[in-house]
Amino acid sequence: MRTEDFTFLADALKQRSGLMLTADKVYLLESRLTPLARKRGLDTLDALIQKLRISRDEALWKDVTEAMTTNESFFFRDTTPFDLFRNHVLPGMMKARAATKRLRIWCAAASTGQEPYSLAIILKENAAKLAGWNVEIVGTDICTQVLEKARAGTYSQFEVQRGLPIQMLIKYFRQDGDVWRINDDIRSMVSYRPFNLLQSFAGMGTFDVIYCRNVLIYFDQPTKRDVLDRMRRVLGNDGALFLGAAETVLGITDAFRPVRGQRGLYVPSDGTSEQLMGL
Secondary structure (H helix, E strand, C coil): CCHHHHHHHHHHHHHHHCCCCCHHHHHHHHHHHHHHHHHCCCCCHHHHHHHHHHCCCHHHHHHHHHHHCCCCCCCCCCCHHHHHHHHHHHHHHHHHCCCCCEEEEEECCCCCCHHHHHHHHHHHHCCCCCCCCEEEEEEEECCHHHHHHHHHCEEEHHHHHCCCCHHHHHHHEEEECCEEEECHHHHCCEEEEECCCCCCCCCCCCEEEEEECCCHHHCCHHHHHHHHHHHHHCEEEEEEEEECCCCCCCCCCCCEEECCCCCCEEEECCCCHHHHHCC
């Protein structure tokens, strides 16, 4: 790939999605966009790039952006963020919100749905304690294709074997031929919508818990700071933010601080979340 073509694509992708591509990621562009070129009836990746240069085909740009976003996900991924939610965040939230009985959770990179459904399963396991509560899980992603799969709640044998305990598979899924379908009562606990983290959060409302894991690693420092600062404004003062194991707020923003000894968990710097969660 010519240097000028790489720069053209990298600049456009950063502007549209925040994705940062360095020169050593040429192979990634080639491997993910060549199949898209063929799907669009173009013989080569060069032909696709040329079409992008001369046309204002937003549908094509949308396909390019979605092809380049990473959609790796599996149930109860990394375990720790879900254990912390189950053992500390949820009990603390239930105590603090006993009067209103409302809880809102945002999975900011929901991908194919495993993360929000994992949270829904935890909430379902606590259904007796949450009787009468209004609990909302909102899953967003820039890629509409993965959201369609998330809404369907249908997974292969390989996908349900990745992180999902067998007892939960039997309890909350039903087998349909070669696939597993998550039960309707779990699926109905999550609403999905396409959303770009570079866009304004106005209209999203406020949240008690935000999961934004393994997303910021693809952004540059100013973009990370901007996203985190805006997330702080839609998170309650005693709320919780979960980031990926390779991500941090340190050196990026003062809006959040890490919870000592709790990997991946961050709270508002001016809040009282640790006391609420017993941490």
